[in-house]
Every structure is written in C-alpha cells, then in structure tokens.
Amino acid sequence: xxxxxxxxxxxxxxxxxxxxxxxxxxxxxxxxxxxxxxxxxxxxxxxxxxxxxxxxxxxxxxxxxxxxxxxxxxxxxxxxxxxxxxxxxxxxxxxxxxxxxxxxxxxxxxxxxxxxxxxxxxxxxxxxxxxxxxxxxxxxxxxxxxxxxxxxxxxxxxxxxxxxxxxxxxxxxxxxxxxxxxxxxxxxxxxxxxxxxxxxxxxxxxxxxxxxxxxxxxxxxxxxxxxxxxxxxxxxxxxxxxxxxxxxxxxxxxxxxxxxxxxxx
Amino acid sequence: xxxxxxxxxxxxxxxxxxxxxxxxxxxxxxxxxxxxxxxxxxxxxxxxxxxxxxxxxxxxxxxxxxxxxxxxxxxxxxxxxxxxxxxxxxxxxxxxxxxxxxxxxxxxxxxxxxxxxxxxxxxxxxxxxxxxxxxxxxxxxxxxxxxxxxxxxxxxxxxxxxxxxxxxxxxxxxxxxxxxxxxxxxxxxxxxxxxxxxxxxxxxxxxxxxxxxxxxxxxxxxxxxxxxxxxxxxxxxxxxxxxxxxxxxxxxxxxxxxxxxxxxx
Amino acid sequence: xxxxxxxxxxxxxxxxxxxxxxxxxxxxxxxxxxxxxxxxxxxxxxxxxxxxxxxxxxxxxxxxxxxxxxxxxxxxxxxxxxxxxxxxxxxxxxxxxxxxxxxxxxxxxxxxxxxxxxxxxxxxxxxxxxxxxxxxxxxxxxxxxxxxxxxxxxxxxxxxxxxxxxxxxxxxxxxxxxxxxxxxxxxxxxxxxxxxxxxxxxxxxxxxxxxxxxxxxxxxxxxxxxxxxxxxxxxxxxxxxxxxxxxxxxxxxxxxxxxxxxxxxxxxxxxxxxxxxxxxxxxxxxxxxxxxxxxxxxxxxxxxxxxxxxxxxxxxxxxxxxxxxxxxxxxxxxxxxxxxxxxxxxxxxxxxxxxxxxxxxxxxxxxxxxxxxxxxxxxxxxxxxxxxxxxxxxxxxxxxxxxxxxxxxxxxxxxxxxxxxxxxxxxxxxxxxxxxxxxxxxxxxxxxxxxxxxxxxxxx
Numbered sequence: 006x007x008x009x010x011x012x013x014x015x016x017x018x019x020x021x022x023x024x025x026x027x028x029x030x031x032x033x034x035x036x037x038x039x040x041x042x043x044x045x046x047x048x049x050x051x052x053x054x055x056x057x058x059x060x061x062x063x064x065x066x067x068x069x070x071x072x073x074x075x076x077x078x079x080x081x082x083x084x085x086x087x088x089x090x091x092x093x094x095x096x097x098x099x100x101x102x103x104x105x106x107x108x109x110x111x112x113x114x115x116x117x118x119x120x121x122x123x124x125x126x127x128x129x130x131x132x133x134x135x136x137x138x139x140x141x142x143x144x145x146x147x148x149x150x151x152x153x154x155x156x157x158x159x160x161x162x163x164x165x166x167x168x169x170x171x172x173x174x175x176x177x178x179x180x181x182x183x184x185x186x187x188x189x190x191x192x193x194x195x196x197x198x199x200x201x202x203x204x205x206x207x208x209x210x211x212x213x214x215x216x217x218x219x220x221x222x223x224x225x226x227x228x229x230x231x232x233x234x235x236x237x238x239x240x241x242x243x244x245x246x247x248x249x250x251x252x253x254x255x256x257x258x259x260x261x262x263x264x265x266x267x268x269x270x
Numbered sequence: 271x272x273x274x275x276x277x278x279x280x281x282x283x284x285x286x287x288x289x290x291x292x293x294x295x296x297x298x299x300x301x302x303x304x305x306x307x308x309x310x311x312x313x314x315x316x317x318x319x320x321x322x323x324x325x326x327x328x329x330x331x332x333x334x335x336x337x338x339x340x341x342x343x344x345x346x347x348x349x350x351x352x353x354x355x356x357x358x359x360x361x362x363x364x365x366x367x368x369x370x371x372x373x374x375x376x377x378x379x380x381x382x383x384x385x386x387x388x389x390x391x392x393x394x395x396x397x398x399x400x401x402x403x404x405x406x407x408x409x410x411x412x413x414x415x416x417x418x419x420x421x422x423x424x425x426x427x428x429x430x431x432x433x434x435x436x437x438x439x440x441x442x443x444x445x446x447x448x449x450x451x452x453x454x455x456x457x458x459x460x461x462x463x464x465x466x467x468x469x470x471x472x473x474x475x476x477x478x479x480x481x482x483x484x485x486x487x488x489x490x491x492x493x494x495x496x497x498x499x500x501x502x503x504x505x506x507x508x509x510x511x512x513x514x515x516x517x518x519x520x521x522x523x524x525x526x527x528x529x530x531x532x533x534x535x
Numbered sequence: 536x537x538x539x540x541x542x543x544x545x546x547x548x549x550x551x552x553x554x555x556x557x558x559x560x561x562x563x564x565x566x567x568x569x570x571x572x573x574x575x576x577x578x579x580x581x582x583x584x585x586x587x588x589x590x591x592x593x594x595x596x597x598x599x600x601x602x603x604x605x606x607x608x609x610x611x612x613x614x615x616x617x618x619x620x621x622x623x624x625x626x627x628x629x630x631x632x633x634x635x636x637x638x639x640x641x642x643x644x645x646x647x648x649x650x651x652x653x654x655x656x657x658x659x660x661x662x663x664x665x666x667x668x669x670x671x672x673x674x675x676x677x678x679x680x681x682x683x684x685x686x687x688x689x690x691x692x693x694x695x696x697x698x699x700x701x702x703x704x705x706x707x708x709x710x711x712x713x714x715x716x717x718x719x720x721x722x723x724x725x726x727x728x729x730x731x732x733x734x735x736x737x738x739x740x741x742x743x744x745x746x747x748x749x750x751x752x753x754x755x756x757x758x759x760x761x762x763x764x765x766x767x768x769x770x771x772x773x774x775x776x777x778x779x780x781x782x783x784x785x786x787x788x789x790x791x792x793x794x795x796x797x798x799x800x801x802x803x804x805x806x807x808x809x810x811x812x813x814x815x816x817x818x819x820x821x822x823x824x825x826x827x828x829x830x831x832x833x834x835x836x837x838x839x840x841x842x843x844x845x846x847x848x849x850x851x852x853x854x855x856x857x858x859x860x861x862x863x864x865x866x867x868x869x870x871x872x873x874x875x876x877x878x879x880x881x882x883x884x885x886x887x888x889x890x891x892x893x894x895x896x897x898x899x900x901x902x903x904x905x906x907x908x909x910x911x912x913x914x915x916x917x918x919x920x921x922x923x924x925x926x927x928x929x930x931x932x933x934x935x936x937x938x939x940x941x942x943x944x945x946x947x948x949x950x951x952x953x954x955x956x957x958x959x960x961x962x963x964x965x966x967x968x969x970x971x972x973x974x975x976x977x978x979x980x981x982x983x984x985x986x987x988x989x990x991x992x993x994x995x
Contacts, residue, residue: 016355016358019356020355030406035386041389092276092280093280108283114470115487115508115511117488117491121294145286202379206381207381209472238385242382246382429621432589433620435590437638439637440612448626452626
C-alpha cells in the first residue's frame with residue numbers, strides 16, 4: 006500500500022493507469038491484427054492471406070475501385086471545401102461565426118442517419134441510386150471534415166503575412182497563390198487525411214447508397230470478419246493500415262490535434 | 271459584389287449539406303409510409319415512436335444507447351482527466367510516447383479500431399455484449415477527454431498544485447481542492463464530447479456488440495436499412511437526434527467561448 | 536549540528552536531470568532571521584535550489600536540514616517553509632479570503648481564529664477590505680500581496696520567495712522591495728529570496744549567494760560582493776565593470792592595458808596571467824595631461840541621470856568604460872588614473888580549454904561528442920583516453936551551425952577591453968571558452984571548428 010501512495014504522489018505517474026489501458030485496448034489489439042494477418046485459422050504462420058488477396062480478382066478490384074472513389078471524393082471535397090474555408094475565414098467576406106458552426110454541425114450527426122438522408126433525398130428527387138449517389142453521399146458526408154481543418158489553419162494564420170505580402174507589392178491574386186495557398190497547405194493535408202481515410206474504410210455507407218450494387222473495401226473487410234474469416238479480414242485491415250500510414254507519411258502532418266479539439270470553434 | 275458571390279456560394283453549399291436532413295425532418299411530420307409523399311401534417315410518427323406502438327426493440331435500442339453512452343463518458347472522463355494530469359507532468363520523450371499512443375485511436379479508422387478490439391475480445395475468449403461495447407467506447411472516447419483537459423492544464427499556473435502542497439495539503443487534498451476545480455470545465459466538455467461520440471458510433475459498436483441480440487440505435491438503424499425499408503419512425507428519431515446533437519454542440523460552444531473569455535480576463 | 540544556530544543547512548547538494556548537471560555541490564548555511572538572496576542569471580540553478588528547499592524537487596545528492604531537522608526526503612506539505620511563487624499561483628477558483636485561509640483550513644484551525652489571522656495577514660500586506668474579492672480581478676501587485684499573506688499566515692520558519700517581483704513594473708517593484716524589507720524586520724523569520732536582479736539583491740539582502748552554471752560563485756554581504764568580487768563572473772554580474780586580461784608581475788605589481796600598475800594584491804606568484812577588474816566609477820578621467828597613467832580618446836558620452844558614462848579608446852587599443860560626474864565630449868583627448876586599491880586582481884579560473892577525449896585513430900580524436908581531425912599522433916593508440924587542450928583563441932565559431940563539427944549556443948559574454956570572452960554550451964552540455972573579436976549575441980547558435988594543429992593532445 007505504501008509504495009502505491011508513494012508512486013501516485015508523483016503526478017507523472019498518474020499516466021500509468023491510462024498507459025496500461027492503452028496497452029491492453031490499443032496496442033495489443035493492433036498487434037493482434039498483425040498476428041492474425043500472418044497466421045491461418047489453425048494458428049500456423051502463413052502468407053496465404055495476402056496471396057489470396059492478390060490472386061482474388063474481386064477483392065483486388067474492390068480495393069483499386071475504393072481508392073479511386075476515395076481520390077475522387079477527396080478532390081471534390083478540396084474543390085468545394087477550399088473556397089468555402091477561405092470565405093469563412095475571411096472577415097471581409099463572412100463576418101458571422103454562426104456560418105462556421107453551420108458547416109461543422111453535420112460532422113456530428115450519425116453517419117448512418119446522414120446516409121439514409123441522402124438516400125431519402127435521391128428518392129425524393131427520383132434520382133437513381135448508384136455510383137453518382139455514392140460519390141454525392143461521400144462528398145456530402147465528408148465535406149465538413151475538409152472545410153474544418155482548412156478553415157482552422159487559415160483562421161490561425163497570422164494576418165501580418167498577408168499584409169507583408171501586400172506591402173512588398175503582391176497583387177491580390179499573388180497574395181492568394183504565393184502566401185495563402187502555401188500557408189494553408191497543412192490544413193489541406195489534414196483535411197485530405199480526414200476525408201481520404203474514412204472514404205476507403207467506411208462500410209455500410211456504400212451498400213445503402215447503391216442498393217448493394219457497389220462494394221467498397223471497408224465492406225469487404227467487414228463481410229470477411231462477419232463470416233468468420235478473421236485471418237483474411239485481419240490481413241485486409243493490415244493492408245488498409247499500410248495505405249493509411251503511407252498517406253500519413255505523404256501528407257507529413259502529425260499535428261492532427263488542431264483538428265480534433267473539443268471546442269468546435 | 272465579391273461578397274455577394276461568396277455568400278451565395280456558402281449558402282448553396284449549406285443547402286446541399288442540409289437538404290437531406292431537412293427532407294427527413296419535414297417528412298417526419300406526416301404519416302406516409304414512403305418518404306416523399308406528403309399526406310398532411312401529423313405528429314403520429316412521433317407519438318408512435320414513444321408509445322411503443324412500434325417495435326419494442328427500437329425503444330430498447332435507444333435505452334441501451336444512452337446507458338452505454340453515460341457509462342463510457344463517465345469512465346472516459348475519469349480515466350482521461352487523471353491521464354491528462356499524468357501526461358502533462360511527463361518529460362519530453364515519455365510525453366511524446368504517451369501522446370502518440372493517445373493519438374492512435376483518434377487516427378485509426380473506426381473499422382480498424384472495431385476489428386482490432388473484436389480480435390482482442392475473441393482472442394481472450396470474452397463473450398461480446400454490453401461490457402465489450404462499453405470498453406470499446408471508452409477506448410475511442412478517452413483520447414478526446416485527454417485533449418479537452420490538456421488545454422486547461424496548459425493554461426493553468428503550473429505552480430498552483432505546488433502552492434497547495436506548500437500550504438500543507440497532502441497530494442490527495444491538493445487534487446481535490448485545487449486541481450479538480452481548475453480542470454472542471456475541461457472535464458465537463460470532455461464528458462459531453464465523449465457522450466456525443468458514443469451515441470454516434472456505429473462502426474466500432476457493430477464489431478464489439480456480439481450476437482446476443484444487444485442493439486444500439488446505430489445497429490438498429492443499420493439492420494433496419496438493410497432490410498430494405500426505412501421504418502417511418504426513423505424519420506422523427508433522426509430529427510430528434512439531430513436536434514439533440516445541435517443542442518449539445520451549442521452548449522459545448524458556449525462553454526468554450528465563455529472559458530476563452532474567462533482565461534483572457 | 537543539531538544545536539547549531541543555522542536554520543537552513545544545505546550540505547553538498549547536487550542535482551542532475553539525465554546527464555545535465557543543474558546543481559553542482561552546493562553548500563549553504565543560513566542563520567535564523569537572515570535575509571538571504573540567491574542571485575544569478577536564468578538557468579543558473581537558483582530556482583532548482585529553491586524547489587529542493589521547498590520539497591518540490593529532490594536532490595540527486597546531498598542533505599538538507601531545516602531548523603536542525605533532517606528534511607531531505609520530507610514531502611513539501613510537512614516542511615516548515617512556505618513559498619511565494621513567481622507568478623503568484625493564487626487559486627483562481629477561490630477568493631482572497633479563501634486563498635489566504637487555505638493553509639489554516641487544512642490544519643483545521645477554528646473558524647474565528649482563521650478569521651482573525653486572515654485579517655491580520657491582510658493588514659500586514661496592506662490589503663484590508665479585500666477579503667471577498669475575486670483574485671482574478673486584482674492587479675499584479677495586489678495578487679503578489681495576497682500571495683505573501685497566504686504564505687506568512689502559516690507562520691513558517693522560512694519564507695521562500697521565487698522572483699516575487701519579476702512580473703511587476705519598475706515603480707511597483709521599488710515600493711514592494713521596501714515593504715518586503717519592512718515585513719522581514721517585523722516577522723523576524725528567515726527569508727530566502729531568489730532573483731536575477733542584482734540591484735534588488737544589493738538592496739534587500741543581509742547575505743548574497745551568487746550562482747552561475749549550478750555552482751556557488753561567491754557568498755558574502757552586498758558590500759563584500761560589490762567591492763571584492765571573487766571572479767570575473769561575479770564582477771561582471773554585480774554592477775558594471777571593466778574586466779581585462781592582465782599579468783601579475785610580482786607582488787603588488789600588475790600589468791594590463793599595456794601598462795604596469797601598482798596594486799595591493801599579492802600572493803599570485805610571478806608573471807601569472809590574471810583577470811583584472813576595475814569599476815567604471817573608480818577610473819579618474821581628466822583632460823589630457825602628462826600626469827595621467829595612460830591616455831585615450833573619448834569614443835562616446837551618455838548622460839545617465841547622476842553621472843556620465845563614457846567609452847574611452849586607449850592609446851594601446853583597448854576600450855574601457857568610465858563613469859564620472861564630469862562630461863568629456865566624444866573625440867576629446869583624455870588621461871586616466873587608477874588608484875592601487877581600486878584594482879581588483881583575480882586568479883583566472885582557467886587558462887585554456889581542456890577536455891577529456893578518446894583517440895579514434897591516429898588522426899582523429901573524439902571530444903565534445905564528435906570526432907575532430909587532429910595532427911597525427913604517433914605514440915597514442917586508437918581507443919586510448921587522452922587529455923585535449925585548446926587555446927581560447929584557437930576555436931573558430933561559424934555563423935552556420937552546419938559548417939562546424941559540433942553545434943553550440945552562446946551562454947555568457949564578457950567584454951575584455953579588446954576582445955570578447957564567450958562561454959559556449961555545446962549540444963551535449965559541455966562548456967567551451969572562446970576569445971574572439973567578432974560580435975555574437977546571447978543564445979546565438981554557432982558551429983564550432985578547431986584546426987587539427989590547435990588540438991594539443993596528451994595521454995590521460
């Protein structure tokens with residue numbers, strides 16, 4: 006008992022319970038994914054799960070298709086979201102903070118509810134469900150996740166950079182391309198992370214938006230896990246993790262905390 | 271002129287973002303089975319949602335969702351606050367390690383968190399159900415609590431804990447009389463955020479909920495949507511969820527705005 | 536030692552964070568009722584020392600006694616000391632009254648006694664009628680008073696003050712200094728005061744402890760420390776000084792500024808390199824005459840309120856600072872006289888840099904955590920331990936840190952009349968001493984290079 010009191014009288018040791026929790030519920034499960042991916046159902050070490058993925062045309066196709074959809078969704082989100090973030094952060098164009106909240110609000114609604122709402126909208130307008138609905142649904146679902154980090158970066162940007170550029174003789178266009186765009190890149194990058202990643206990993210969304218006609222990679226993983234193919238599912242998860250890790254390296258943005266803070270504005 | 275275009279653009283985007291939700295909300299006030307048919311104003315869907323006229327399981331799902339959310343949010347708040355104090359007092363390298371570990375659940379796509387926890391529970395031979403869902407929710411909620419409490423710690427005068435000890439308080443007394451009152455705003459925001467995240471979750475829940483017939487709102491909606499039809503009662507339900515989330519977010523925002531003002535004073 | 540009249544005894548205290556030595560064998564004895572100031576630049580270890588006294592940190596080595604009681608491992612809440620923190624550390628969620636009563640409430644003192652004592656403490660710090668105010672609504676000075684009241688109400692044997700006035704403006708600071716001194720007299724308890732402000736230290740203290748780089752440089756009364764600084768650091772840090780390289784020719788004769796002077800110091804030996812310190816007000820300046828000891832031309836003249844501060848270039852090429860009530864315009868030719876008793880001669884702490892190193896191979900030696908190219912060493916094997924000496928002038932500093940073999944930053948700058956003597960801290964925490972004519976600023980990051988032939992290597 007005494008050593009316990011002594012241990013916890015030093016405040017940095019208060020992180021120990023959480024460290025243990027993280028080790029059990031975050032680190033160990035991740036290790037398990039790797040373990041399952043490289044073993045077969047009988048517990049023998051194998052690479053079969055990966056060869057199965059490569060040789061299985063359907064799974065590989067779904068994988069490539071998902072990446073394609075994710076890229077299109079991400080690009081559309083940048084295209085639509087960047088100007089919106091720019092306007093929102095520019096006090097001359099948009100003075101009201103309420104606007105910002107309105108853009109961020111949908112982020113907090115259950116993704117299934119949002120997806121069902123999209124389905125309802127397409128029904129209401131009697132548009133067919135399919136690839137178009139899928140892309141619309143994805144953009145609709147993830148656009149706020151693009152706008153928010155970009156807005157955040159622009160908001161925190163020191164206004165004197167822009168004034169300095171003007172002072173040095175840059176035209177408004179040049180100010181935008183030479184100062185605004187490069188300085189807002191970190192925001193765009195974390196936006197890309199927050200859109201690209203969920204788009205390839207979501208399941209259920211695609212089924213609902215396409216009446217089960219189009220499958221994305223997330224769905225494939227989920228189906229395998231549901232059907233008891235844990236090892237294969239784990240291998241597919243690992244492949245997804247590698248892709249995400251690669252995008253993470255590519256975007257070179259470790260400062261996600263700015264986009265995840267509790268306070269919304 | 272420029273401002274006009276900017277404003278128009280923003281409103282168009284908002285229209286796109288809110289159209290699906292609005293349609294659901296509007297058609298929650300009519301009786302028609304098929305969405306899009308307006309058969310006159312009625313609150314029958316609302317009454318039938320709560321009178322139990324619909325499936326009993328929907329009410330159970332709602333109840334489960336809230337109980338799980340309250341337990342997970344409470345435990346996450348406790349665990350996360352203590353952890354935040356610990357992490358804040360760690361030194362460089364250890365602090366970085368803890369922050370990285372804390373970021374993993376936030377960076378991981380939900381499906382990975384879900385599958386990895388699923389593998390953990392099956393590997394340990396734990397029957398999945400209430401407990402596993404709660405544990406899973408604590409796993410992805412706690413990092414956000416840590417992020418909510420951390421800024422309070424950073425703003426806090428680093429000496430006030432020591433001042434309490436200096437004036438004769440034992441570490442426990444210092445925690446109770448000085449640290450907790452100081453961190454309370456962050457803890458409350460963290461609790462609300464964790465609560466919202468838990469209610470909202472679908473992907474992690476579905477992998478950890480097991481096959482014992484336990485349902486939360488998300489899994490209920492999912493199962494319902496997969497059956498092909500949208501239960502009409504989901505329309506008032508979605509509307510209520512949207513309104514609740516709206517309310518909670520407004521509360522969080524007002525709180526964080528007030529905190530900012532206070533700390534600036 | 537139990538019955539000694541020292542209230543605080545610090546015996547050989549050392550503190551390390553990893554490899555970094557923050558306190559190096561500090562010993563300090565404080566008499567009951569004394570006002571002791573620990574003075575030093577930021578990062579000298581003074582705050583760490585105070586925290587060890589209060590119990591917020593533990594010493595890596597050494598022993599602490601307060602009032603004769605062994606305190607080394609006693610947690611802060613059981614020590615008979617109270618602290619006034621640098622940024623007050625008032626509890627923001629409590630009002631003035633509850634802040635001050637905090638300690639007494641923990642001790643379960645009766646409510647009416649708490650009431651009486653809080654009022655008395657408030658009166659003492661001149662804050663009567665402020666009980667119910669929110670602490671966030673108080674000015675810096677008022678918060679400081681509440682912090683002091685909160686500490687002294689517990690009747691500690693020792694009051695620790697960690698730069699308590701640093702956040703106040705100049706006028707406020709002067710007033711508070713007087714009040715602190717008054718309070719010290721009334722309370723009769725021991726004050727240990729930490730500051731980087733030498734003027735504050737000179738004004739307030741009975742005893743000053745000058746610290747630098749984790750070590751005690753000098754302990755003495757304000758007058759001793761000002762008049763008889765024990766080394767170049769203390770001389771530079773306390774008041775203003777001309778610090779020059781000199782040579783002790785024999786007892787009572789020293790040469791510097793290119794001239795030979797009579798002095799009162801002895802016992803340094805013959806032809807020994809020394810540091811010479813002369814306070815700017817101790818140099819007598821007059822229009823050019825033949826009776827001066829040395830001559831020069833006024834470079835600049837600034838009015839400082841009471842006196843004029845002049846920079847004079849001597850005929851021999853040195854630059855010295857002089858304070859005098861009479862002004863001599865820039866460009867004027869002047870003569871100077873220094874009295875023997877105003878020349879302070881100090882032993883040099885070191886004559887060159889010396890490092891412990893290891894031979895990598897016959898042309899490379901590892902020192903400062905990096906491998907330097909050296910002249911070929913025929914008789915020393917690779918892997919053998921060696922001693923490496925480098926003259927102050929022979930270390931090259933590069934603007935671009937990547938141009939050097941190792942990187943460091945400028946920690947301390949001493950102007951020595953015709954060159955700067957810099958202390959450079961390398962990434963590994965080693966200190967290098969460099970003489971240079973180039974101007975560097977505090978905390979500049981530099982690259983460090985040494986020519987192979989300038990590394991003097993001997994077997995350890």
